[in-house]
Amino acid sequence: MSRTSLPDPAATPPPAAGDASRAHARAAAEAPSLRLVRLALHGCFYALLAVALVPALTGPRAAAVAPAALALAAVYGAGAVRQARRPRLWLAAVTALWLALLVLDPGFSYVVFPLFFLWLHALPVRWSLPAVAAGTAAVVAAQAATPGGLTAAKVIGPAAGAAVAVLTAYGYATLYRESRARQRLIDDLVHTRDELAAAQREAGRLAERQRLAREIHDTLAQGLSSIVLLARAAESGTPEAHRERVREIGRTASDNLAEARRFVHALTPPALEDAPLPEALRRVTARTVPGAAFRLDGEPCPLPVETEVALLRLTQEALANVARHARADHAAVTLAFHDGQVTLDVYDDGVGFTPGTGPADGRPRFGLHGMRERIAELGGTLTVESAPGEGTAVAAALPVPAAAHPRDALGEAA
Incomplete structure (x- = not known):
């Protein structure tokens, strides 16, 4: 079943060796805005994690929060930088660490927003939307445990964030599909251009070969044929006729030598x-x-x-x-x-x-x-x-x- 949204390197297997040049060309031709969005997503994750971590370090559970937050940052960074071959396993580890932090401190609720995009990207539709709903429910439950209990704002905020994430992810997916379709069209045009250039080179090669064949036949071959005829004629006749034939052979050979040099110098x-x-x-x-x-x-x-x-x-x-x-x-x-x-x-x-x-x-x-x-x-x-x-x-x-x-x-x- 197809995914719905963010095309991210972490979820894309590396190309085979034979496709390396084509993959490199696609990566180079990909819209810079798409790469910028991915970088912004990763930056948002670390920013929200840092914002939640600072006050949590002054709380009663700081000894447990700090290692968990560092582990979450390390696991997330490893998957984003190394482009994990198994993104779902990486995402499950990130989600588990986030849930552990959410239990320790509700302030980590805001980290769910970049996770929304990761779920929508790395999981099929039948799993991504339930994952977003479950994450929203976990945030609402964590917020309900804070002073003041459960309020409408604590429900509306996470729900609105989830809705925005879903709509944004679908819009991003549409943009990405259009970019890929455009890239495929460019690849086809480049391939067609290469084939046309190859056909033109082959046509030029055949035309040049035909031209040279005509030139050689009309010049060198005719001259050599004349030399053969003159040499046969020189075998008989008077000595004076023989000398005249030899002189004619020399002139013909000289003309053919000039023709051969012309081929070189055009x-x-x-x-x-x-x-x-x-x-x-x-x-x-x-x-x-x-x-x-x-x-x-x-x-x-x-x-x-x-x-x-x-x-x-x-x-x-x-x-x-x-x-x-x-x-x-x-x-x-x-x-x-x-x-x-x-x-x-x-x-x-x-x-x-x-x-x-x-x-x-x-x-x-x-x-x-x-x-x-x-x-x-x-x-x-x-x-x-x-x-x-x-x-x-x-x-x-x-x-x-x-x-x-x-x-x-x-x-x-x-």
Whole structure:
């Protein structure tokens, strides 16, 4: 059966080790007014005990009163400070000592008022209210033994004190329940916030991993693949062609080293550091597929860094596919600037393939998937048109912001 009132540490078992941090957080978040009320209750008990003890020490039973009062003070203090694991046993000892003092001297009647709150807190309803009534009756009986006998004031005073204690305890219990409910709500909000933060961290981790996978595939993997193709080509041919292939391998390896360093420093791609986008695409085209044509349409305008990087990576990926798979006689790259849009087209007349099907070796086409994701993140579209024997056309369209940020801003910041 539930208790009715004062939440006191003396009646609350200590938390398990696994709940220590949560219990500490609740204790820290508990309303200071509740702790102040408990301290005031304990202070009231000792104050009333001292007020009753001073005149009792001058009475005929001082020799018996003093040890009993000291014992009561010690037992009460031990339970309040050490937060007894068995509060009912502690309360029974306090009550027995108080009754002994009440028999010795009726002046200890006033000590019953803080005991009212302890009974209402530590005992179930079916016991606490009878305990308050019994304590009131004991006080009335003790007062009736004083000079003047039993009077209405000696009955009304203790009864009114008991009524006030009961009403106050119930009000305090309501306040405490609201505080606990609010604390549970705070705990839920904190838990939800932690879960949301963890989910955001995980989403960020996955997004970063996906970004790095695209970057590595579009840069280092393509460069290493070019080095492999050049090394195979260098195995045959004239000595002059062999030396040219070796020099090309060195240049490609140097570019890949610069890309690897960029990953560490998060800088602009090396191809865009010393040349505008059209010139960078022209160089990539000539280096990746010798003999491929590059064409520029429209008037170039400053583009955001992420847009230039996306177009550069798309060109590298598409041309790498041409070099590895297309077996094309001709290839062309077209960069066009329109009003509010920039487009990039990569075309070859090679063997083509059926879009939506995997390669013959069974490996997934991560390049196409990565290109679509990269372009889609910038609000653009990517289409791939191909058919067996009819070549392949890769077309990307990206919006150009009205106030595009020049690439130079990142270069100055770096």
